[in-house]
Amino acid sequence: MSSQELPAPVAEVKPEAPVLVPTDATRTRAAGRGGLAIAGAKVSFILFGFAQQLLLPRLLGVDGYGEVSRVLAIVGVVNNVVVATSIQGVSRAVSSVPEDRADEAFARTLRVHAVIAIVLSLLFALLAGTVASAVGAAHVAAPLRIAGAVVLLYGVYAPLIGALNGRRRFGTQAALDTGYGAVRLLAMAGGAWLFGVSGAVIGFVAAAAAIVPIAATRSGLGRAGTAGPSVGSYLGFLGPLAIGQVCLNLLMQTDFFLLSRFLGDAAAASGQLPAAADRMVGVYRGVQLFAFLPYQMLMSITFVLFPMLARAHAEGDRPAVGRYTAMGVRIALITTGLMCGTVAALAPHVLRFAFPVEMADNGGAALRILALGMGAFSMLGIVSSALTSLARERASALLTAITVVAIAAGCFALVPRAAFGPDMLVSSATATSLALLLAAIIGAVLLRGVAGAFVSPLTLVRVGVAMAATVAVGTRVPWLGKLAVLVEVVGVALVYLGVLVVSGEIGRKDLATVRAGLGRRA
Secondary structure, eight states: OOSSOOOOOOOOOOTTSOOOOOOHHHHHHHHHHHHHHHHHHHHHHHHHHHHHHHHHHHHHHHHHHHHHHHHHHHHHHHHHHHHHHHHHHHHHHHHTSOGGGHHHHHHHHHHHHHHHHHHHHHHHHHHHHHHHHHTTOGGGHHHHHHTHHHHHHHHHHHHHHHHHHHTTOHHHHHHHHHHHHHHHHHHHHHHHHHHHHHHHHHHHHHHHHHHHHHHHHHHOOOOOOSOSOOHHHHHHHHHHHHHHHHHHHHHHHHHHHHHHHHHHHHHHHTTOOHHHHHHHHHHHHHHHHHHTHHHHHHHHHHHHHHHHHHHHHHTTOHHHHHHHHHHHHHHHHHHHHHHHHHHHHTHHHHHHHHSOHHHHHHHHHHHHHHHHHHHHHHHHHHHHHHHHHTTOHHHHHHHHHHHHHHHHHHHHHHGGGSOTTHHHHHHHHHHHHHHHHHHHHHHHHHHHHHHSOOOOHHHHHHHHHHHHHHHHHHTTOOOOOHHHHHHHHHHHHHHHHHHHHHHTSSOHHHHHHHHHHTTOOO
């Protein structure tokens, strides 16, 4: 972490009350604890998601896992866009008005999101068959229609979370996310065990339906008033943000959707059943599960960084914008390097640890490549969120749109030429990783120009060297059994951290900042 402190916004002072000026230590503890709460919730959510992904192949088989993965990938693009735009939009509206009028801003924006949720869920259900055929999986149309209910429920849940985020009630936000992760795991696993693929999707719907009223009791529904943006101005903000988020999520899934299509075509051309393509799709989903780890973890940084950057930008505090940007990017870069380097180093082993041997044998090489590519994607996600918070939504959207086109072009050029099976997975991972690396570099240049700050070149070099050393060591580690993988993960992670310590990138100031965030003496 950076040695710079992360001040939280000053709390509202009621009339005739003495003015209390927070000390730097108080500000650091408030922001640090908020970040830790959300990071902890994100870890829990990821762990629940991992458990879900570990159970589904065993409950449904690898081909059934591939089938449900197609459904979840399609609905995930819509849900992720809804969640990201709702949280960022409502958070910005709530945090940009006086605290005593935050409920008014929340109520106005919540009404907008409720209408959007209804329209999107209806369109999703109507177009389910067309979309399923487009990705070479017409047989998933029925469960895909069921998933339309999740779009409606997420469209209501996300604004409630956005209101909590804008009020900096990070602990409540974290508790809801953690609870929902547990409920979704149980509901989907139970549904899959009882009714197969459709049962897993029904469990998803049931979990979403359970969390919405609980979240409403914590956030409230706001109150009538005139504070906050008008409908027109709010939609003007959400539009470019939604376009950017669509492109950002397509960055996560364009390779998956195109690979799904190419695998379906190749299986049909060779006279194989759709289940053969489903099995390869299931393998690639397992690869993505580990490759996405950095991005999922780093979203906790954006939840804390976004409202603070937005506040500093609204107040015209240019130095604060630069400090927050540099600090956030540095934290993200070091964390990304640790996770990506470790996963890439032990790619075949981590797949074999989590999934049936068939998935490890067919997906190890693809994971090694995609893990590094998703590191670039993680940084691109941080850059995009920072640009959005600094009122550069259009630049963020344009960058991600161009990257989606680059991924698609690379997949069209490489994947169909590969032989059916693991070679197609490797080609897809390669095309995706190259496009994401280029996009991350362009995004870094854009953010530096807007914020006036980025991470230092020396930090980039040190992290790059540490990742290279980690991968070099990890690729020479033999398979010694599932229990040994846990020890191997710790070992290669220590290699990464050791290089950063020896090179001077991580030192005592970072430890002092962590302790300050925990509220302890440095």
